[in-house]
Amino acid sequence: MKKNIQIEFHTNKSYFYFGTLISILTMLPQLIFSPNPTHSLFLSITLVLLIVIPKFSKILFSIFIIFINLSNIVIGHIALHWGYALADIKPRIEVAFLSPVYETKEYLSHYVDYRDYALGVFTFFVLFLLFKFLRHFTHSYKVFRMIGAGVFILILLSVTLFINPLREFEPFSVPCEICTVIEDKEKIDHILKTRAEFIAHLVIPKANAKNQLYDKIIIIMGESVNKNHMAIYGYSSPTTPFMSSLQGSKNFYLFNAIAPTNQTRYSIPIDLTEANVHYYENRYIHSGSLLTHFKANGYDTYWISNQGRAGKNDSTITSMASEANGTFFANLNYLDASLDEVLLEYLEKQPLNSKKEMYLLHLMGSHSDYVNRYNKQTALFNPAKNVVEEYDNTIYYTDYVVSRIFDHFKGKKLLLVYLSDHGENINLENNGHGFLPPYKDEYMVPFVIYTNVKNRRLDELSKDNKKGYFNLENLSSMIRYVSGISNHKNLSYSHDVMAVEPANIVDFEKLEMFN
Ligand SMILES: [Zn+2]
Numbered sequence: 001m002k003k004n005i006q007i008e009f010h011t012n013k014s015y016f017y018f019g020t021l022i023s024i025l026t027m028l029p030q031l032i033f034s035p036n037p038t039h040s041l042f043l044s045i046t047l048v049l050l051i052v053i054p055k056f057s058k059i060l061f062s063i064f065i066i067f068i069n070l071s072n073i074v075i076g077h078i079a080l081h082w083g084y085a086l087a088d089i090k091p092r093i094e095v096a097f098l099s100p101v102y103e104t105k106e107y108l109s110h111y112v113d114y115r116d117y118a119l120g121v122f123t124f125f126v127l128f129l130l131f132k133f134l135r136h137f138t139h140s141y142k143v144f145r146m147i148g149a150g151v152f153i154l155i156l157l158s159v160t161l162f163i164n165p166l167r168e169f170e171p172f173s174v175p176c177e178i179c180t181v182i183e184d185k186e187k188i189d190h191i192l193k194t195r196a197e198f199i200a201h202l203v204i205p206k207a208n209a210k211n212q213l214y215d216k217i218i219i220i221m222g223e224s225v226n227k228n229h230m231a232i233y234g235y236s237s238p239t240t241p242f243m244s245s246l247q248g249s250k251n252f253y254l255f256n257a258i259a260p261t262n263q264t265r266y267s268i269p270i271d272l273t274e275a276n277v278h279y280y281e282n283r284y285i286h287s288g289s290l291l292t293h294f295k296a297n298g299y300d301t302y303w304i305s306n307q308g309r310a311g312k313n314d315s316t317i318t319s320m321a322s323e324a325n326g327t328f329f330a331n332l333n334y335l336d337a338s339l340d341e342v343l344l345e346y347l348e349k350q351p352l353n354s355k356k357e358m359y360l361l362h363l364m365g366s367h368s369d370y371v372n373r374y375n376k377q378t379a380l381f382n383p384a385k386n387v388v389e390e391y392d393n394t395i396y397y398t399d400y401v402v403s404r405i406f407d408h409f410k411g412k413k414l415l416l417v418y419l420s421d422h423g424e425n426i427n428l429e430n431n432g433h434g435f436l437p438p439y440k441d442e443y444m445v446p447f448v449i450y451t452n453v454k455n456r457r458l459d460e461l462s463k464d465n466k467k468g469y470f471n472l473e474n475l476s477s478m479i480r481y482v483s484g485i486s487n488h489k490n491l492s493y494s495h496d497v498m499a500v501e502p503a504n505i506v507d508f509e510k511l512e513m514f515n
Helices: 002-011 013-033 037-055 058-082 089-098 101-111 114-136 143-162 174-200 241-246 264-272 281-285 290-296 312-321 341-349 387-409 456-467 472-483
Strands: 216-222 252-258 300-308 326-331 357-362 414-420 444-451 496-499 501-507
Touching (some): 002 013, 013 037, 037 058, 037 143, 058 089, 058 114, 058 174, 089 174, 174 281, 216 387, 216 472, 264 472, 290 472, 300 341, 326 341, 341 387, 387 414, 444 472, 456 472
Parallel strands (some): 300 326, 300 357
Antiparallel strands (some): 496 501
């Protein structure tokens, strides 16, 4: 017996070493990125399994090696760009799957770099070794075959006795995580259907017409604007010449506010409906957006967007757009998105009338890639020397777009609101939003209102804002209140914000600044 083992060991040396080499190379990336000792222990046990498996099954070995190598690419990418130690894999997969296709493309072009390519080449190399191994290496294990199968079953049983690796441990949980995300998508479709039925039967009482001050309500929804890069909020570069020119006038109100989430697809519904950070789904389903409220009060409502026409994945936003009397999407495809000026061309084509109208203008604003979001000829930094200057150019350009929208409606009884869906992390090395855990910068958004009609409710709001910053989860109530179509101010001073998805609620005050 002992002699047999020795003979088997010696005759299969090269088979053993080559198989072990492939196993180690396969586990190496995840061992390097491992977020904690428990996870490292789990990965080490997996490595032992990999070394044992080829003793009794080349097919099973190949399946494991291929699967783990493919998961290396996903996990490695997240670890390199978002920090594996902090990030949970599922929300990241969700961002990739539930964002519209165009966002995914832009995501890939922005967040895939030489490190991912290097990992790709490494993975290819390991799979090539596996191919060589399968073709050119054979073994004559008999005793080891029994021992290997025994050890495999033993480890498998003892591991699954304590944990469910298919649910709890990467890389084996990755397929489950992808499935959950797809299930979530089906859930979203159900939500939209239920909501459409609710809105169809919704009756909103009309407010007293004498309280209604405005003919034109313009809500400009910015994108990824960090207010700390705006001169009106104290930034050192003159990024907001137009809004700065209004500052100090009694018609201009500058508020201190935070965004309720760091993701577009949750922040826009929360901003515009009764949904809030703690009660997202049920309230989103069972409330009309601002557009429905203004429509009920005799306004013609328009949703005008320079973001790509929503695909099936960001239907929460199109669901609200469909409440408007008129919609205009400037782009089918995000990658070809024109500058936000395209919305002005559309607006300026519409004859200006004195009807009661409400416009929701959804800008591309400061969405990455920044360099595609402003006019190079008229840029503040020309040429921009780095990514921060590019970002500042987007803020400067948006200020110009706001000025043009303002000019268009100037003579009318006007309420103009400018805010952003969420903020942005920005420094010379890194940028973006939707981090987990998030940074304060992702919630630090502008919230400004211009009125050319004396409005004591706005003065009141301004006083309220001195008590603490507003959480824009109640934006819809605030706008209805100041425009006179409702008497319920319903402010939110809550510090709770959503991080990436409704299940994660964090205290804004406890977050760190990005820089
Ligand atoms: Zn956004």
